[in-house]
Amino acid sequence: MPQAERICSASSIIEFCQFARKNGLSNGVQQTLAALEAANAIGLADRQVLASALRAVLSSSKEEWDLFTRIFELFLSTSQSTSGPDSKEGNERRFNAHRPRASSRALIGLSGSDASQTESGGKSVTGASIQQNLQKVDLADVPNDDLLALEQISMRLFRKMSLRLSRRCKIKNLAERVDVRRTIRRSIPRGGDPIVLAFRGRKPRKHKLVLFLDVSGSMNSYSLFLVRFAFALQKYFKSVNTFLFSTNVVEITDLLRTRDLLDALRGLSQRAAGWAGGTKIGDSLRDFNRQHGRRLLSPGTVFIILSDGWDTGEPELLAAELRDTRRRVRELIWLNPLLGLEEYAPVTRGMSAALPHVDVFAAAHNLESLLALERYL
Amino acid sequence: MATSPQINDVDDLIRRFDLLGYVTDRALATAVYLVIKLGKPLLIEGHAGLGKTEVAKVLASMVGTRLIRLQCYEGLDVNSAVYEWNYQKQLLAIKMEGKIERTVEEKEKHIFSKEFLLERPLLQSILAEEASPVLLIDEIDRADEAFEAFLLELLSDFQITVPEMGTIKAKHLPYVILTSNRTRELSDALKRRCLYHWIDYPSYEKEMKIVRVRLPGIEEELGSQVVRFVQAVRQLDLAKPPGVTETLDCAQSAMSLGKHRLDIQTVEETLGCVAKSMEDGNKLRAAGIDKMLS
Numbered sequence: 001m002p003q004a005e006r007i008c009s010a011s012s013i014i015e016f017c018q019f020a021r022k023n024g025l026s027n028g029v030q031q032t033l034a035a036l037e038a039a040n041a042i043g044l045a046d047r048q049v050l051a052s053a054l055r056a057v058l059s060s061s062k063e064e065w066d067l068f069t070r071i072f073e074l075f076l077s078t079s080q081s082t083s084g085p086d087s088k089e090g091n092e093r094r095f096n097a098h099r100p101r102a103s104s105r106a107l108i109g110l111s112g113s114d115a116s117q118t119e120s121g122g123k124s125v126t127g128a129s130i131q132q133n134l135q136k137v138d139l140a141d142v143p144n145d146d147l148l149a150l151e152q153i154s155m156r157l158f159r160k161m162s163l164r165l166s167r168r169c170k171i172k173n174l175a176e177r178v179d180v181r182r183t184i185r186r187s188i189p190r191g192g193d194p195i196v197l198a199f200r201g202r203k204p205r206k207h208k209l210v211l212f213l214d215v216s217g218s219m220n221s222y223s224l225f226l227v228r229f230a231f232a233l234q235k236y237f238k239s240v241n242t243f244l245f246s247t248n249v250v251e252i253t254d255l256l257r258t259r260d261l262l263d264a265l266r267g268l269s270q271r272a273a274g275w276a277g278g279t280k281i282g283d284s285l286r287d288f289n290r291q292h293g294r295r296l297l298s299p300g301t302v303f304i305i306l307s308d309g310w311d312t313g314e315p316e317l318l319a320a321e322l323r324d325t326r327r328r329v330r331e332l333i334w335l336n337p338l339l340g341l342e343e344y345a346p347v348t349r350g351m352s353a354a355l356p357h358v359d360v361f362a363a364a365h366n367l368e369s370l371l372a373l374e375r376y377l
Numbered sequence: 378m379a380t381s382p383q384i385n386d387v388d389d390l391i392r393r394f395d396l397l398g399y400v401t402d403r404a405l406a407t408a409v410y411l412v413i414k415l416g417k418p419l420l421i422e423g424h425a426g427l428g429k430t431e432v433a434k435v436l437a438s439m440v441g442t443r444l445i446r447l448q449c450y451e452g453l454d455v456n457s458a459v460y461e462w463n464y465q466k467q468l469l470a471i472k473m474e475g476k477i478e479r480t481v482e483e484k485e486k487h488i489f490s491k492e493f494l495l496e497r498p499l500l501q502s503i504l505a506e507e508a509s510p511v512l513l514i515d516e517i518d519r520a521d522e523a524f525e526a527f528l529l530e531l532l533s534d535f536q537i538t539v540p541e542m543g544t545i546k547a548k549h550l551p552y553v554i555l556t557s558n559r560t561r562e563l564s565d566a567l568k569r570r571c572l573y574h575w576i577d578y579p580s581y582e583k584e585m586k587i588v589r590v591r592l593p594g595i596e597e598e599l600g601s602q603v604v605r606f607v608q609a610v611r612q613l614d615l616a617k618p619p620g621v622t623e624t625l626d627c628a629q630s631a632m633s634l635g636k637h638r639l640d641i642q643t644v645e646e647t648l649g650c651v652a653k654s655m656e657d658g659n660k661l662r663a664a665g666i667d668k669m670l671s
Contacts, residue, residue, distance in 0.1 A: 041414035052407035060568035
């Protein structure tokens, strides 16, 4: 039996480990060594047991666990045919099917030079007071020339805010409890009398932040600034998870985990697909709760939704899902750029259904309003 | 390994687990077998109530050693996981030794000796004298990342450093089982050090076998009804789908109520066994209990 023979030697196990790595498992050299040890301990007679053993050694998450069976089958089947470099490439293609390159250039609109939309109605800002002025300009109205300046200012301000937040925490919690261990240590030279007490401050408890960004057309420029906001806040928060939604939900957390924001934004444009169509906040939120709720929502989570509240879905669903989310998090914040307009009142069906379940309802149309969020974080 | 008990192969392990009342499949048995043979930790993930914790207990009684359990929670720190000094005793000792002529160093050495050390689970597992204990680190996903990072040292070298005493190395490597409910992603470094097993909901046959083993007195008809019902409930989109524990609870309650078969009334009375929140209960009723019973 050619298959059995193929998996029956050390070299073939090494070969399989490499094959698995190429096809999406994250195993390294250590795992290869462990696989050899495992094969040695198990013996090679029973292929089913050998497969389970290799699976236990090589996979490290549910996803990899599920993937393994397919990889194993594939390995056995390709071994029968000629295993030249061509056929291997073919297999790779089957697993690492390229993500469809999305058309949504609009998502990195800020770095692109899409003159057509940015020209409209923005007042050009120059001079020494550029920072003060830019802070107040509506993000959607920023003229193209000033974007770069605004981006830089925003990053600087956001970072400062992040630092301020973490300092505030430390000072508040100083000297909370007596540290018995260090007190005793200090008491030894004094014959055991704890004259000088040592205190232990509580470690500042970091919260998790989940961002839920509306990326339907009208929201683009706002969303991107909030992504920046999130990016800068990563230092302060224990973890920041970011999701984009319009009619469906896409997680972009991994993209933001780089040091270079531009890289992240570039990756973002490739990730998002099919943003056309209306906004279904309720449906998106339900999908989020199902898929990620258990992992991300906890009493230490701050949940921020950025949306203008124009919802084409059912308001009842939105209200129910918001209630569900609200119960599981520390704080639910809804940012609405339209709140910056003087004549705006939150009377749309979606918005009025949502309001009872929201802790903080705030504007997010310019830098100033984003910085004002510090109070709630 | 000299300390490993005589377990010949995977089938042998399945049989022994069976005798101890734990029904297992070959995949899990293989993983546990490798824990014994390779001395690597095993990370078991899966939904709640599928017997993750039980694996460690059964393993401990199979190898005939002590089970040391560390339940993780948010804010778990080294003091409650590894060791703590016995402060009261230390203070007393300092007082009593006040009269004795000794240098400060000698005194310090004395009050930071083993006599004053409170061993917490992780240190206990390292200090075991006779044989390898089973160390169960339960619900590791609840502890924070800092603790996870600390575990790395323990799991790769099986040694613990107490600043005042030095490094303590394990005489017998413990068998380590970690469980996680996947409420958060664990770090890659930790996962890389562990074998991995995903526990899924059991098939009908396996679940029946579990019911028969765990509830010896149950009537076949009732048992199979309960299992089919719970399996149907799992297909619904509940917030907390029932695990095997819930199956057993449900069957046990029906038995205690003196029922011979599961009808709508019985399900209503024991709904709390299967649906663990009001919403889930309503969803279950909306889906039609009678349909799921047929």
